[in-house]
Amino acid sequence: DIEGVYETQVPLLFRALVQLGCVCVVNKQLTRHLSGWEAETFALEHLEMRSLAQFSYLEPGSIRHIYLYHHTQGHKALFGVFIPSQRRASVFVLDTVRSNQMPGLSALYSSEHSLLLDKVDPKLLPPPKHTFEVRAETNLKTICRAIQRFLLAYKEERRGPTLIAVQSSWELCRLTSEIPVLEEFPLVPIRVADKISYAVLDWQRHGARRMIRHYLNLDLCLSQAFEMSRYFHIPVGNLPEDISTFGSDLFFARHLQHHNHLLWLSPTSRPDLGGKEADDNRLVMEFDDRATVEINSSGCYSTVCVELDIQNLAVNTILQSHHVNDMEGAGSMGISFDVIQQASLEDMVTGNQAASALANYDETALCSSTFRILKSMVVGWVKEITQYHNIYADNQVMHFYRWLQSPCSLLHDPALHRTLHNMMKKLFLQLIAEFKRLGSSVVYANFNRIILCTKKRRIEDALAYVEYITNSIHSKEIFHSLTISFSRCWEFLLWMDPSNYGGIKGKVPSSIHCGQVKEQDSQAREETDEEEEDKEKDEEEEGMGESEVEDLLENNWNILQFLPQAASCQSYFLMIVSAYIVAVYQSMKEELRHSAPGSTPVKRKGASQFSQESEGATGSLPGMITFSQDYVANELTQSFFTITQKIQKKVTGSRNTTEPSEMFPVLPGSHLLLNNPALEFIKYVCKVLSLDTNITNQVNKLNRDLLRLVDVGEFSEEAQFRDPCHSYVLPEVICHSCNFCRDLDLCKDSSFSQDGAILPQWLCSNCQAPYDSSAIESALVEALQRKLMAFTLQDLVCLKCRGMKETHMPVYCSCAGDFTLTIRTEVFMEQIRIFQNIAKYYSMSYLQETIEWLLQTSPVSNC
Known part of the structure; x- marks a missing residue:
């Protein structure tokens, strides 16, 4: 029986580069056979690669x-x-x-x-x-x-x-x-x-x-x-434009051949599996793309919050992959479900490989031997960096994950990528658990950055604390190759999600440089007199006026973009939210100045249990809680009512809920029928204010009174807040300028011009270079095709017993229940509408044409 025909798609030039390199010699046996003859052509098997230790290559003056x-x-x-x-x-x-x-x-x-x-x-x-x-x-x-x-x-x-x-x-x-x-x-x-x-x-x-x-x-x-x-080890004339990914293909192919492994090299995104890849669509039918782990804790944080950048997570994971089983508790028992058992030579000859047989869908186990070879290649690069400071090896490590996840790579294997990605999730969760164990609260975290609430009042204390916990984490072997660096900090933070937050940025000392604390500066600080520093800080705090606080104020609210610009709705939103942040921050600073430096704030006996829980959770001071409650109940309520009445007079909301109003901007993530500016303004502002749990009762009362003003019931469906912006995250988008990898939300991560308009492009958050729109459009088309494939080939599930339909013919389940779709048609069509909005807004004609073809030819649109 023929299992498959392999390596039919390997380009001849690539095979020659893999086997011969840049220095080769004629086989000795052929040399003796050709003695006295002049041969002009040689077969590939007649030539052998030689290392540069044996022969030099193009020394200066030789050509x-x-x-x-x-x-x-x-x-x-x-x-x-x-x-x-x-x-x-x-x-x-x-x-x-x-x-x-x-x-x-x-x-x-x-x-x-x-x-x-x-x-x-x-x-x-x-x-x-x-x-x-x-x-x-x-x-x-x-x-x-x-x-x-x-x-x-x-x-x-x-x-x-x-x-x-x-x-x-x-x-x-x-x-x-x-x-x-x-x-x-x-x-x-x-x-x-x-x-x-x-x-x-x-x-x-x-x-x-x-x-x-x-x-x-x-x-x-x-x-x-x-x-x-x-x-x-390739001829200088064969150096390609993208040497990093081609070099990884080259090195990996040589490692695979050294271990007697077949090459699955393919010019398409599907690996060459001997012909099976044409029949098996499971690799490309994921409905939910590789969901990255994202931790988000919305709230109001009145202690210093620090953002840390994380780098080299993929390389660190592959270097420490042998510790993953230990983390899960299976290493001590010798159990590993993702490693295939090696078949003996006797089993191979007799054909009795039942002991090592496994289900053909267990791709993690199938690529376990390949993963070990991949790891040996990365370990070799890291050794060259540490021992010889090789800049080319360092470049390969930097571009490793871009090569592994890119469908354009010759040796791209979705199973190998998924295996590493799952390990990265486990390591990332272990890292988060380590931060929590060391006393931090995680505000937000993904594979690229972590925002921590340090529970420290002073920035210097917070930075020293961050330095301590990062050193503690680096001391563990499993996180040894991770790069954790300081990015920025806030003294006060109102956080909803990565696209909606505001706060007061912290002034970082000059000793913080490129994310690390300089040892010389820290030693110099220790030698200076502490009393003089305290006096200087007191003077700075006393002299900080409103204008200086406003310079440090940061507002980044995606929901703001969905309010109409008519009647200054967006400006009023910013005015109310900014005024609350600045007022509470100044109250906090005032209370800290009156309290003794270094003393622990004492809780008031009369405080309610709810307030005490909030205080412990967010680090709020008792005086600040009282101030914020009074501020919302009096000053903010009065100004909020006045602004709402102004908006209602200038732009009257429509009661027609079947058609959206033209006053509201149409953006890539728009999905709600918005037609009442005053109502949406109330809902958005109250949602932001409700992030502070200290003022929950006051905000609820304010919201109830304002809804009565616009003649909307408090518990009606239209009074409930819903995020006006849909989200579609394109996973692992890599910037070709700085090689920064991140998950790009195509609906929320828009770039803005100076006048506040959304630009038809996306910018890298690391170097501000624009992403390639055509590459993003191609990725969206591929994602759309995967979702369609997953919807078409999905399993049917019984409504009664929730069992999967095992055979094709039965109309009813064995329990007499009806079958239904695993992926509901409404969910699929909602995804299609998101793609349609993105295609229209960013003028993606190829994506728009693909969606129109899908809706015309597929029965989904009639469902």
């Missing part, structure tokens, strides 16, 4: 090089062919008019060369003087023929082995089709972005200066390319 520069914009282009060994160059200008406006290139080259002499090692610079030949043409074919003749003349001179370093705005295949002689030289692409505009009068002068600067940096680029090719 000459020519530089070919080409940049084009519209009808204008600039070509340059430089031969450093002969100190000459030919420059060709393409324009609609044959006009040579080039400056003196020899003088320009000499001046640029002399500028670099002080900064760069002279060995990494071309010779100092060059002769230039300049020609201006109006026909591209004429220039290509001239370069063809130029290179042919060089080849006929037989100057020895020579490569051509090509920096062009065209692909190499197009360039070689125009200049065929290039195929007779080894070509090394130089991938340097050339950001220059030819849409100026003296574009020839600007273009010539930029071309000469690129040429002066050529030796440095080539030396880096040679070092890179030696590390990855």
Whole structure:
């Protein structure tokens, strides 16, 4: 029986790069057989890879090089062919008019060369003087023929082995089709972005200066390319544009072959499983995408809250994967449900592999041996970093998770990715438990960041506490490779969720630099007089005016965007919420100043049980609780009533609940029929104020009175708060500028212009670079297809006994119950509407076309 035909999709070039590397020799047996013969071609099995310890690869001086520069914009282009060994160059200008406006290139080259002499090692610079030949043409074919003749003349001179370093705005295949002689030289692409505009009068002068600067940096680029090719063990001419992911594919393929493992390499997102992948759609039919663990505790926090960035979670997890079973309590018993038992040689010969057989859906166990090989590869990189400080190994570790989760990777395996992701969840939950064990309260946490409530009043104490707990966590072996760094902090925080929060930012001391406390600064602080510091802080606190507090005020409320701008609804929302935050914060500071420094606040005997519980949970001071309750009951209630009446007079709400009002903005996450501005304003503001549990009774009374003002019942359905913004999270979106990985909420994580309008793009939260919209659109189309696949192939469940339908024919369950869908049609259509809103708002035509095709051809739309 034939189980499957494997490795049918491996490109021949990739197989050659994996097996031969950049240095190879002819097999000794073939050498003896061919003695006296001159062979021009060899089969792959006749060549053997050799390490760089045995042979060197392209040492300096072993090969000459020519530089070919080409940049084009519209009808204008600039070509340059430089031969450093002969100190000459030919420059060709393409324009609609044959006009040579080039400056003196020899003088320009000499001046640029002399500028670099002080900064760069002279060995990494071309010779100092060059002769230039300049020609201006109006026909591209004429220039290509001239370069063809130029290179042919060089080849006929037989100057020895020579490569051509090509920096062009065209692909190499197009360039070689125009200049065929290039195929007779080894070509090394130089991938340097050339950001220059030819849409100026003296574009020839600007273009010539930029071309000469690129040429002066050529030796440095080539030396880096040679070092890179030696590390990855591939020819320098085969270095791809994205070397990090290709290098991971290359290393992993070599590790797999070393362990006698088949390659599942495939150009598509489905791995090559010998043909089974075409019949098994379970890998691509998840309805709920890999849900990342997210912890959210909404509330009002009056002690210092600190945000910590988490990095290297994936690498740390794979390095510590052997501890996962110990964490779950199974390691001591020798039980592991995700490791397949190895079959003996006797079982393989006789075909009796029942002992090692397992259900074919247990993908975690099936890829356990592959996971061990993957781990050995990552461990090798980490050793190279720690022992030899190898920057290329460090780069591979940085891009490891991007390679593993990317469907564009040649060796992409969803099962392997899912296995690591599940381990990351377990490790992450263990990390959260460790923070809680050390006395912190977790406000919010995901794979990238953690917001902790430190329960400390002073920022210095909170930072010292954070330093202590991070050092304690790093001392545990299981978290040893995690990078936990300080990001920012708040002295007062009103938190609903990551898209809705406000507070007073904390002033961080200058000793905090890049997330770490400098030891020298901390030692200097210890040596200074504590009394003087306390005096300075008291003076600062007394001198902090309202304007300074307003500078530290931070408001980030997504629900604000769903209020109409008419009648200043959004401005009034910010005004009320900001006024409450600032008033309570100043009250807290005032009470702290009157209390003795370092003393523990004493609870009042008359405080209710509810207040005491709130005080213990959020760290509120007794005086602050009394102030906030009085403030809401008096000052805030009065201003709230006045503002609501103004809104009601200016924009009258409609009682028609079947159609949304045009006053409300339509955003990607919109899903509610909003038609009463005053009512929505009341609900949103009261929801934010209710985050502070100290004023629950006062806010409930305020909400009841305001609803009566707009003639809405307190317990009616329209009076209940519902989040106006739907959420769709695209998991593990990676920024190609800084390699930061995060879950992107396409409905809530929008970027805003200076006037407050939402921009049609998403920005990386780490480096503020825009994400590739086309890549996000492709990911959305794939997610939509997966959801459709999951909906189509779902199981039916019995309404009575909740058992799954096991066979196709029965109309009723064995218990006489009716069958129904596991994924309800309403849930699926709600997801489709979210995709539709995103496609319309961000002008994603491909996604919109896919949704329209789905609704036309699928019976779902009629359900």
